[in-house]
Amino acid sequence: MPMPYRTSAARRPRPARALLGALALLLGLAAPATAVTVSPMALMIDARTRTGTLTLYNPGTLPEEITISFGFGYPKADSAGNVGVQILDSVPAGEPSAVEWMRAFPRRLVLQPGQRQVVRVMVQPPADLADGEYWSRILVSSRGGLPPIEQTQGEMRLQLSVETVLVLAANYRKGEVSTGVEIRSATAARRGDAVEGRVEFARTGNAAYLGTLRAEVLDARGQVVASTSEDLAVYRTLPRRVEVPLPAGVTGPLRLRIDVQTERDDLPRAAVLPAAGVTRTLDVAP
Amino acid sequence: VNAARRLRAVLPALLLTAGAAGVGAPGAAAQAVQSAVVDMRVVVGPPPVLAAPTRDLYFGLVGPGQIIDVPAAPPYPAGTWSAGVRFENLRKQVDYSVRFTLPTQVTRGASSIPVSFVGTQFGFLCVWTTSAATCNALSASFSPATYQNTSPSGYLIDIPNGAGSNNTNFRADVYVGGRLTVPNTQLLPGTYTAPLTVTLAAIN
Numbered sequence: 343m344p345m346p347y348r349t350s351a352a353r354r355p356r357p358a359r360a361l362l363g364a365l366a367l368l369l370g371l372a373a374p375a376t377a378v379t380v381s382p383m384a385l386m387i388d389a390r391t392r393t394g395t396l397t398l399y400n401p402g403t404l405p406e407e408i409t410i411s412f413g414f415g416y417p418k419a420d421s422a423g424n425v426g427v428q429i430l431d432s433v434p435a436g437e438p439s440a441v442e443w444m445r446a447f448p449r450r451l452v453l454q455p456g457q458r459q460v461v462r463v464m465v466q467p468p469a470d471l472a473d474g475e476y477w478s479r480i481l482v483s484s485r486g487g488l489p490p491i492e493q494t495q496g497e498m499r500l501q502l503s504v505e506t507v508l509v510l511a512a513n514y515r516k517g518e519v520s521t522g523v524e525i526r527s528a529t530a531a532r533r534g535d536a537v538e539g540r541v542e543f544a545r546t547g548n549a550a551y552l553g554t555l556r557a558e559v560l561d562a563r564g565q566v567v568a569s570t571s572e573d574l575a576v577y578r579t580l581p582r583r584v585e586v587p588l589p590a591g592v593t594g595p596l597r598l599r600i601d602v603q604t605e606r607d608d609l610p611r612a613a614v615l616p617a618a619g620v621t622r623t624l625d626v627a628p
Numbered sequence: 629v630n631a632a633r634r635l636r637a638v639l640p641a642l643l644l645t646a647g648a649a650g651v652g653a654p655g656a657a658a659q660a661v662q663s664a665v666v667d668m669r670v671v672v673g674p675p676p677v678l679a680a681p682t683r684d685l686y687f688g689l690v691g692p693g694q695i696i697d698v699p700a701a702p703p704y705p706a707g708t709w710s711a712g713v714r715f716e717n718l719r720k721q722v723d724y725s726v727r728f729t730l731p732t733q734v735t736r737g738a739s740s741i742p743v744s745f746v747g748t749q750f751g752f753l754c755v756w757t758t759s760a761a762t763c764n765a766l767s768a769s770f771s772p773a774t775y776q777n778t779s780p781s782g783y784l785i786d787i788p789n790g791a792g793s794n795n796t797n798f799r800a801d802v803y804v805g806g807r808l809t810v811p812n813t814q815l816l817p818g819t820y821t822a823p824l825t826v827t828l829a830a831i832n
Contacts, residue, residue, distance in 0.1 A: 379717075381676030383830045402680065417831045426725035426782035427829040479829070486681055500687055500734055500741070501821040502806075504711045506679040509829035552832070554721075570789045572721045575832045587790045608674045608719070608832075 376486025377402040378453060384511040384552075385480070386613035387465055394512065396446075396461040396480070400453035408453055409483040410446035410461055412512070414439050416477055416550070416577040425580065427509060429479055440476035440514040443467045465514050473517030475549035477577065480510045511575075513550065520547035522617040523576050523602055530598035531627040537568070539584045539598050539624070543576045549615055551576040553604040557584045559626070560597040567592050574602060596626040675797065677830070678716035685711035685806060685824060690741075693812035698805040700752035700769070710752075710805040713826040718755070718798040720791060723831040725782030726753075726802060728772045731822030734808075739816040742809045745772040750805040755785065757792055760801055765791035772804050777827065802826055 378400055385394035400406045413429035414437065420426070433439040447462045463480065485505045526542040537559050545551045555574040558566045568586045586598070602620045606613075687696050688707030698708040718724060733740040745751070748769040755766035765787055775783040787798055804824065 377678055377680035377714075379676035379678045382673065383677060384832050397676070399676065401678065415829075420781045424781045424784055425723060425831055426727075426780075426784065427831060428727075428780065428782070429777065429827075429829075481827075482679075483825075484679060500690065500808075501819060502685040502687075502711065502731070502734065502743075502824050503821070504681040504684050504713060504804075505823055505825045506681055506713055507825055507827040508677060508679050509827060511830070511832050571794070572723070573719075573832060585789065587788070608722075 376404050376406055378406050378408060378482070378484040380482050380508050380510065382608070384609055384613070385463060385513070386609070387463065387512065387514045389516040392465045394463045396463065396510070397458060398453060398461060398482070399458045400455055402486070403455050404486055405455065406453045407485045408451050410449050411481045411483065412441045412444050413479050413481055414441050414477065415479050417575050417580060419581045425582070427479065429481065429509065438474060438476045440465065440467070440478040440512070443514070444478050444512060446480070463512060467514065467516065471516055473519065473548070475519050476514045477550070478512045478514070480512045482508045482510070515549065519549040519615060521549040521551045521615045522546035523551040523553070523620055525600065525620060525622050526579070528600060528622050528624055529627070530624040532596065533585070535588050537586045537588060537596060537598055537626050539586070539600060540581065541584065541600055542579065542581045543574070544579045545576045551604070551617065552606055552609065552614055553602055553617070554606060555582065555584060556601045556603070557586050558599045558601070559586050559588065560599055561592070562594050573606065573608070597623055598626050599623045674719055675717040677718065677828070679828065680714045682712040682714050683709065685804065687808045690808065690810055692810055692815070694810045696808045696810070697749070699749045700803040700805040710803045711824055713802045715800045715802070715828050716797065718785070718787065718800055719794070720787045720789070720796060720798065721794055724785040725829045725831055726785060727775050727777045727779070727782040727827045728804065729777050729823070729825035729827070730772060731824065734820040734822040736816055736818045736820045739820070741811065741815070741820055743822065744807045744809070745804065747771055750807070752803040753783070753785065754801040754803070755787060755791070756799055756801070757796055760799070765798055782829065
């Protein structure tokens with residue numbers, strides 16, 4: 343029977359350590375020693391300044407190694423309708439990528455505890471660039487200064503160190519840009535104590551549609567009995583599922599009103615392109 | 629914190645007598661009332677998103693020929709625990725996509741020990757507002773291997789509408805366990821390493 347490797351005294355696994363680990367999960371992890379905050383979560387850079395800024399901050403108690411890089415991606419849905427942002431290594435042909443023109447200064451840095459750092463994102467597009475909006479994603483990778491847990495097994499050690507990456511939108515706009523959104527199809531159905539809407543959006547114009555989707559459930563008298571709102575980003579087309587929980591006792595024929603407006607409280611006003619609102623009201627299938 | 633606040637300041641009315649200004653009929657105390665309304669709109673942006681690794685994946689005692697499973701959530705086998713990453717200041721009206729870069733092995737030079745992350749016991753999400761112990765907003769198990777950076781889909785964090793207001797600061801703890809398959813051969817001494825990356829993207 344193979345014997346376990348011996349462990350060092352400093353990192354010897356004990357049942358008590360496992361218990362502490364479980365306890366940490368059960369009771370909540372302690373305040374992180376290594377952490378980084380990033381703001382804003384989206385940069386809209388215009389051709390006049392060709393510059394945007396990110397602010398990084400280390401609220402932890404240990405230094406944080408930060409790397410800024412760029413990739414291409416935007417919200418898309420898979421075949422099952424799940425929306426995500428996949429960062430691609432290479433940009434598909436025909437996509438309006440700004441990845442090649444974006445640079446971050448500094449690109450690598452170490453944030454000391456309590457330190458704040460502004461990172462400038464500069465765009466150097468080709469001179470003959472056509473009007474329009476060009477897309478990129480900023481990847482803020484961070485690795486704490488805390489050495490990874492070393493599991494010493496005699497002379498063999500195992501390390502699985504955790505790194506985090508925050509992905510932000512970074513779009514570049516040149517010249518005439520416009521946006522809008524259309525509802526290609528929409529359905530609504532009751533799912534237990536909620537109403538589920540499924541809406542397929544298609545963008546118009548030459549820039550991403552950044553707005554807010556508000557969904558309201560109306561009763562037979564046209565009164566709003568429940569509502570919700572969510573941020574909406576349509577870069578090309580996007581199937582979107584929205585669920586509105588119903589208060590207890592709501593019965594009878596219902597309708598779902600979908601209202602889309604270019605209002606976002608997380609973006610500067612100048613970053614949101616104005617567009618006409620879109621409203622659609624649907625019967626809710628029981 | 630996301631609310632737009634309107635502050636309205638009304639300047640005090642100014643009373644000017646025509647006599648003081650040297651105009652108007654002699655002896656008449658004509659009054660002109662002037663006021664100004666200043667409309668200010670202060671938009672307070674959302675707080676910055678925080679990312680923090682909270683602990684590394686720990687496999688504990690390792691012996692030749694062993695297969696060691698570390699689940700994402702308790703109970704853990706003795707001497708092991710899962711990796712943890714915390715994201716703070718998430719917003720209810722924003723969807724987030726989580727992806728992983730997972731090693732297939734921990735290596736030291738040409739020597740390696742396979743590690744895998746296939747199975748819903750190896751991924752756990754806890755979204756909470758007041759205590760991480762409650763996962764009061766959302767909790768779910770998932771297979772990390774399904775949501776790698778190369779996969780077509782990320783794991784979607786869609787905070788339920790009933791979980792809190794739009795201004796609530798949601799925190800998401802992502803836990804990742806794994807399976808270590810130790811070869812039944814003599815392993816080279818030294819340090820075996822691999823990175824594990826957790827990526828959060830706002831769907832914006």
